[in-house]
Amino acid sequence: MEEHSTTNIAALQAELEELRHQLWEAQETIDAIRTGQIDAIVVNGENGHELYTLKTADYSYRVFIEKMTEGAVSLNYEGVILYCNSQFASLLNMPISKVIGMAFQDFVPEGSKRHLRRLFENSWSKDCKEEVLLRTCDLEIPVLLSLTALEFNENMALSIIVTDLTAQKRTQQELERKNAQLARMNHELGLSNHDLQQFASVASHDLQEPLRKIQMFSNLLKEHNKKILSSESKRFLDKIVNSAKRMKALILDILSYSRLSAANNIFEEVDLNDIVKDLLEDFELIIQEKDAEIRVGELPQIEANRGQIRQVFQNMVSNALKFSKPDQVPVIEISSTYLGEKSFNAPPQPEGPYCLIRIKDNGIGFDQKYENHIFALFERLHSKDSYEGSGIGLSITKKIIEKHDGLVQAWGISGEGAEFLLLLPVSQEKNKHHVSTQEDLIGRG
Structure with a gap:
């Protein structure tokens, strides 16, 4: 029994000595790390021996x-x-x-x-x-x-x-070059617009006077010589008078279109109900002649250029009456809806920021594949012998709507009528920086 106790004491003393040695080694390691004598230690962990250095952290x-x-x-x-x-x-x-x-x-x-x-x-x-x-x-x-x-x-x-910064500087230089090019193009465009205005002035004054004389003297020639003129000569004179008339209308339309290029614009509160009411009085004779039925719903009050918006409705109603079917009473419907977004597909929203105006007729219509053509300058889907006009009316309409930050769209079926959609903002916030003293060019005509 005494021998067994002696053995246990010796084992404990040996284990204690080993622990003292390990503690000494640990203390030596800590001191070495602290004084910078070593930069790595080996630790026996769960995954075996792992090396840690002072630079492991960074x-x-x-x-x-x-x-x-x-x-x-x-x-x-x-x-x-x-x-x-x-x-x-x-x-x-x-x-x-x-x-x-x-x-x-x-x-x-x-x-x-x-x-x-x-x-x-x-x-x-x-x-x-x-x-x-x-x-x-x-x-x-x-x-x-x-x-x-x-x-x-x-x-x-x-x-x-x-x-x-090489790529950034290159991009910056390219941007400066593009800006300079854009400035030159804007300057050239300004000169071009000035030339267009000069041409419009010449067209509105100098060119109309010769046309007036052509019409006047052609009529005088026809009247004073109606007894001696053959039927063929009378037909020739009629062609001269009609051609001069169409040319005058074309000049006036070009003048109206060129004036729309002016940068400044006047916007005011416009009641579209009053606009349409005045127009229907102007078209009273042709409406009676065609026995046309005009149905007008409640229209909104918007900020717009009064003269230009009047011209839009004038072009729309005039086209609907002009392109009516000869064997059917013309029916023209004008209605409106408030929308919440600038999109033809936007859902209706009472008192929304945009208004959608629909002008629908039951006339001869058009093939939908020509939708983009009808708004092009001088584009005609029908011969001038069948229907009068310069082919500029819808181009003017489109340009006016765009100057009001709006959209225009047309739907048609050949032989079944057409519908024009005019999407306009109720308020012209984007355009209020324009000079308000600029003359209302279109409204004066």
């Missing part, structure tokens, strides 16, 4: 620095490069081993070195950003330097992130 950070698309540089107080990542070396087209140890100012043009030194001096006390040129291989690369003073191996170092 390993991910170092990988990030190497993988980043910007250059990264660390400088000492003298401006010597202590560290750089591969991106910065690649920017200079030099190996890292050659870059480290060089002065950063060696990579800037001679005229920029003094400015760079001042920048470095300021960066030790506060973060700075500055654009400079890096010179390498006879090339100058625009870069942005982001400078911050940081502790580096127990000493202060200047940390610099270098962003290559």
Whole structure:
């Protein structure tokens, strides 16, 4: 029994000695780490022996620095490069081993070195950003330097992130070139619009006078010689008079269209019910002649150019009466709906910011495949012998609607009528910067 106790005491003493030895080793390791004598330890963990270094904590950070698309540089107080990542070396087209140890100012043009030194001096006390040129291989690369003073191996170092601005500068130069080109085009467009206005002035005054004389003397010639003129000669004179009449209408339509190019506009509160009421009085004779039925629903009050909107409704009603079927009473329906969005498919919304105006007739209609053609300048779907007109009316309508920041759309079935949709904003907020004293060009005609 005594022998067994002696054995247990010896085992405990041995185990105690081993623990003392392990504690001593741990203390020695801690002291070595604390004094910087070692930078790694081996730990026996659940997954076996694992190596930990003093740099393990910032390993991910170092990988990030190497993988980043910007250059990264660390400088000492003298401006010597202590560290750089591969991106910065690649920017200079030099190996890292050659870059480290060089002065950063060696990579800037001679005229920029003094400015760079001042920048470095300021960066030790506060973060700075500055654009400079890096010179390498006879090339100058625009870069942005982001400078911050940081502790580096127990000493202060200047940390610099270098962003290559080559692509950005190229894009900026291209943008400036495009802007200059756009400015030239706008200037040329202004000159072209001026020429168009000059032409419109000539058309409205100088060209109409000869036409008036052609019509007048043709009628006089026909009247004074009606007894001696053959039927064929009378037919020729009628063609001259009718052609002069169409030419005058064409000139007036071109004048109206050109005036729509004016940049300024007048907007005021317009009650569309009053507009339509006045128009129906103007069309009273032709409505009676065709025994037409005009159905008008309640229309909104909107901000618009009164003269231009009047011309839109005039063109719409005139077309509906003109292109009616000879064997059927013309029926024209005008209605409106408020919408919440600038879309023909938007759901109705009481007192919404947009109004949709529908003008529907039961006339000859048109094939839907010609929808875009009917709004084109001088485009006609019917011969001038069958229906009078210059072919500009719907072009003027489209341009007026667009000047009001609106949309226009047409639906038709050949032989079954047509429907025009006019989508207009109730308020002209986008256009209120226009000069309000500009003459209402279209409204005066």
